[in-house]
Amino acid sequence: MSLPAEPALRSVPCDLDAERATLGAILLDREAIIAVAPFLTPAHFYLEKHAQIYAAMLACYGRREPPDLTTVSGELRRQGQLEGVGGASVLGELLAGVPTAVHVEYYARSVERTAVGRALIEAGGQIVALGYDDALPIEERLDAAAQRIFQLSSARQLGQDFVSVSTVASEYLDALAATADEGDLLGIGAGYPDLDRITQGMKPGELVVLAARPGVGKTALALCIAYHVAQRGQHVGIFSLEMDRELLLQRLIALELRVPTNQVPRLLRRGDHAAIAALARVAELPIHIDHTPSLNVLAIRDRARRLASAHPIELWVVDYLQLAQGASARDDEVKRITAVSQGLTSMAREFRVPVLALSQLSRAVESRAAHVPMLSDLRGSGSIEQDASQVWFIYREELYDDPCDRPGVAEIHVAKHRNGETGVASLRFEHASTRFVSLSRAMPSDGR
Missing domain, CATH: 3.40.50.300 (P-loop containing nucleotide triphosphate hydrolases)
Known part of the structure; x- marks a missing residue:
């Protein structure tokens, strides 16, 4: 009887081309960030420098400034991160790498999809560890496992763990408007x-x-x-x-x-x-x-x-x-x-x-x-x-x-x-x- 083949080693899910295309499209078209900001967060990016660049773009967007080459590099400089991401020349390369911003949401969804894959792998490891932990009652282990998966789903719906007070203020005003007649x-x-x-x-x-x-x-x-x-x-x-x-x-x-x-x-x-x-x-x-x-x-x-x-x-x-x-x-x-x-x-x-x-x-x-x-x-x-x-x-x-x-x-x-x-x-x-x-x-x- 032949033994089952060893599973092939798999690389960590990521799409660096989609990350670069997303950032380049935002630098190219000031309206592009509007399509992706509701669901895409810095934590979705695999490379830390890409996450820092996108966070700077969101900061500009939050101040109602267009996230272009000048404003984003200025925000990174204020944060002391410009040299860490490779300098302004890296932003120029990102901008030159995309001919159009039409497909920005497609690229951003790929960034999100691979990030969810990495999170599922991490959650799977945690759930495996729970399976071996006989010291915890069964109910607690099942709840912890279910809650970990639920957190992934909730994070995708909510967008991010930390929310700026400006976002909270906007949601609060929306809630008041919804009950204006009550x-x-x-x-x-x-x-x-x-x-x-x-x-x-x-x-x-x-x-x-x-x-x-x-x-x-x-x-x-x-x-x-x-x-x-x-x-x-x-x-x-x-x-x-x-x-x-x-x-x-x-x-x-x-x-x-x-x-x-x-x-x-x-x-x-x-x-x-x-x-x-x-x-x-x-x-x-x-x-x-x-x-x-x-x-x-x-x-x-x-x-x-x-x-x-x-x-x-x-x-x-x-x-x-x-x-x-x-x-x-x-x-x-x-x-x-x-x-x-x-x-x-x-x-x-x-x-x-x-x-x-x-x-x-x-x-x-x-x-x-x-x-x-x-x-x-x-x-x-x-x-x-x-x-x-x-x-x-x-x-x-x-x-x-x-x-x-x-x-x-x-x-x-x-x-x-x-x-x-x-x-x-x-x-x-x-x-x-x-x-x-x-x-x-x-x-x-x-x-x-």
């Missing part, structure tokens, strides 16, 4: 004007914790928020660690029909036209549900990556935080919840999307004379309060006082708001339909 909101609105006025929306990268004692309405409020977001055509991903997806669907149909939840099965069995039409409308909502119980935080992030690769998710919902598992089965409750809280915070920042995580409160709420929740009531770990950008509590006076001065009223206490004000928004809770509505209108606004 008041002061800077993020995803919950659909309740009084609450949105306090929070200014759930902003990208934020962990928002919604907490209450069992039976107060955490899942109901989170589902109402998801429903309002989805009605605006924005995709929502829900990790339901406690409730089956069929029950969540039943609640969504009840929200659409505006009837008690327990009437939905009977109406559908009878073939009620309104109920069937409501089911059809709900089925069209861009809501995605994973109801796998006892997921650990690494699995949540991995499944989130897979869904986000197929749909532009605008809001993640995790119901609820204490039911998620940590990376290690040996952790006690405090370590486990700390790991989950930190993992969800990382998930929000990784996807640049808000994560609405539900949380239980400790029994301390029940034992006090005043039953309004406090931050110290968050159950399991002080890390929840520390990691969250916003913390909301649900307080319903009718659960504690009989008779009650405000029956049916639920107060949403924004107890922590890292980037804004705190305050209280009042909603009406309809127990039969498990629906929260604004006090000032029949249904919450569908505006952002």
